[in-house]
Each structure stands twice: as C-alpha cells, then as structure tokens.
Amino acid sequence: MNEEFKKYEGKDIDVFFHSGRCIHSANCVRGLPGVFNVKKKPWINADEETADKIADLIDKCPSGALQYIRKDNTKRGNNNDYN
Template sequence: MDMQHEYTNGEVTVVWKPRICRHTGICARGLPTVFLPKEKPWIRMDAADTSAIILQVKQCPSGALSFYMNADKPKD
C-alpha cells in the first residue's frame, strides 16, 4: 500500500508520498514559507498562493510531491 498525505488550500491539493521522498530539501529551500520539514503539518498551504505552490511542487526530483486542482477532481 502506497501511503500518501494530502494538503489543500481549497483550490489545489498537494499530495506527498513519504516512501518515495528523497528529502533533498528542494521544496523547503524553494518555498520555505510553505514547506517546513521540522513542523507538523509540514506543508502550510495558506503560506503562499496557488501558482507558487504548483511551481515548487513541479521541482520535486523524486515525484514524492504532486498536485491536482480541486475543480478537476471527479466527485465520488
């Protein structure tokens, strides 16, 4: 089973898969107001706008961070 955590600001949801995270710190260095590895929860979705979060998530080298737009997610 692939464990994952989801964080949302209502517009976008960031998905984190800790088992594949390489902990390179690229997210924290690129957007330190959002990605706070020593905090819980470690992703603060209200600390930057949606576009900045998306741009930073796209920099994740391992694919441990991904995102989807909430408006695009099919309703259950």
C-alpha cells in the same frame, strides 16, 4: 491519488506527499519555506503561498514525492515517475 500519499488540503490547491518516494533533496523547504516547514505540524501548509508558486515548485520535485491537484481544475501535477 495513491493511498500512500498524504493529503494536505489548501483553499486553492491540495498537496500530496509520499514519504517513501522522497529523496530529501530539500528543494521544497528551500524553495517555499513558508509552505514546507519541517518544524511545524502539519509540515505542509498549502495556504501560505499562491497555487501557481506551489505548483511550479512541485513540478520540479525530482522524486515525484510531491504532487498536487489544483481546485480550479487547471492542472494536476507532478508526473515524475521516479519510482
């Protein structure tokens, strides 16, 4: 994972965020507000929802600012090459 991504570690999935790629569509905060909450620190809590739901939402990130690695090694995602 590129060093410009910040890692948010969870029990079943690690979420990575690249602030320079984010286009602020807010799909994440609207889709899973328990996981993506800009009013909390850290703003991403990967243990607030299932790995499947988090992965599904991240796969829809239009900019590729969010990516993940599942701890069960079933999938790595978001391969969106926005930038």
